[in-house]
Amino acid sequence: MAAVPPLPAGLRCRCLRCGEGALLSGMRDMREACGHRDCDLRAHDAGDGPDVLVILLLGALVVAAALVVEAKFSPPLWIHAVPWPIFILGGAIAMLRPSKATLVAPQFRHRDL
Template identity: 30%
Template structure:
């Protein structure tokens, strides 16, 4: 009796996450991951890899807020220890940074998480374990 062992193609985790961080397809690294600011393409325009299975949800904003919060708190603490700072300086500099920095980070963080999910075959990225509640793409 011979058992047939199905081997899955290798999906390098680091490479997929890096490609996602660059907002490229985690499979080929050529196609754009996003069709709009944070709207992931249903499939890669270059290689056809399905990308609609991702479940990034609230992860990217949470990570962006954590990163930016730590950076801004460090800056505030450093300024307070080094010099006397007028509170208006914080208002005019750090508040705009608190808005702009997370918005600039969000696409790369979301791409990173989509690449992570793709490489680990999570949430429908494994063709043998699709969500039965979703319609069959074939």
């Protein structure tokens, strides 16, 4: 069983065993060890699940927002073409690491490796 509550540690992208070391390196790669207490993290990975989660959530949010803006204001097409890609890129960058860590968190809770 995990030593720290997995969901808060996952949302902070911290090691799910000690709660202090880094869980990820780069945007979405699991580290082999957390670097704080050398916790072994090699057996845990969420695969492409976080990517799919971000695509579905962000896609639904942006499509809904674009439909609301279009229905209320009927702006020219370039108004849609400029802000939405920026929002999508920023949102994907902001959501990817926490979603990866949060989807790995149940593995620490339920898989005792």
